[in-house]
Amino acid sequence: MESEIKLRLPDRSRAEQIQDDDWFDEFAPHDPAVYTMHTRYLDTAGRKLRSAGVMFRVRQEGDRQVATCKIGPASGDDGFYQHMEWNLTIEPELETRIEEEGLPDVFMDLADGDGDDELFAALRPIRNEPLVTVVEAQFERTAFDAFFGESLLEIVFDIGQFVIDGRDSSVISEVEIELKEGNVTDLLEFGRLFQDYYRLEPETASKYERALALL
Numbered sequence: 001m002e003s004e005i006k007l008r009l010p011d012r013s014r015a016e017q018i019q020d021d022d023w024f025d026e027f028a029p030h031d032p033a034v035y036t037m038h039t040r041y042l043d044t045a046g047r048k049l050r051s052a053g054v055m056f057r058v059r060q061e062g063d064r065q066v067a068t069c070k071i072g073p074a075s076g077d078d079g080f081y082q083h084m085e086w087n088l089t090i091e092p093e094l095e096t097r098i099e100e101e102g103l104p105d106v107f108m109d110l111a112d113g114d115g116d117d118e119l120f121a122a123l124r125p126i127r128n129e130p131l132v133t134v135v136e137a138q139f140e141r142t143a144f145d146a147f148f149g150e151s152l153l154e155i156v157f158d159i160g161q162f163v164i165d166g167r168d169s170s171v172i173s174e175v176e177i178e179l180k181e182g183n184v185t186d187l188l189e190f191g192r193l194f195q196d197y198y199r200l201e202p203e204t205a206s207k208y209e210r211a212l213a214l215l
Helices: 012-019 022-027 092-101 103-110 116-126 184-198 207-212
Strands: 002-008 033-043 054-061 064-071 080-089 132-148 151-164 167-181
Touching (some): 002 184, 012 132, 012 151, 033 207, 054 116, 064 103, 064 116, 080 103, 092 103, 103 116, 132 167, 132 184, 132 207, 151 184, 151 207, 167 184, 167 207
Antiparallel strands (some): 002 080, 002 167, 033 054, 033 132, 054 064, 064 080, 132 151, 151 167
């Protein structure tokens, strides 16, 4: 189960101010990892996955390619989200198999995540249908490990654009705080402190939903 908090940032300069702030450094003292991300959100031509509450994407994360399936609400009260999630790193040796069998079948066979039944129920109905790219997003991610209470969190700053019909569109500017190890109580408490300290507004729609709204 993925648990995270999404907050809006006004622009890149605000992200940089937060990253350089002493209060932030108390919780995230180590240098961040920085990645260039290019995401393709996939569905059938008839949007069967979205109708079933399923998000399926392929993302280039630096030098690796990762397919992800999420099941859960596409909006979050007060910026808090919980999803069932599965991931599969697409190694070069898998590409021929994906071409022959289709990404959904390979994903169901190899992905790591919350459980098989829910994943199979989500992807089996579309396994024989071609998937198309619905929308895209490209952004820079700056990721910090942070420690709060008894938990390990990841704080990521995403700055970039949605891509609609091959053209840059609306801006992506947000911070996500994800629970990596520990308990949700620590995540919620830290998220409240972070939001109040930096006077940020919750982001109540996922990137995918915000991109779809631009179509």
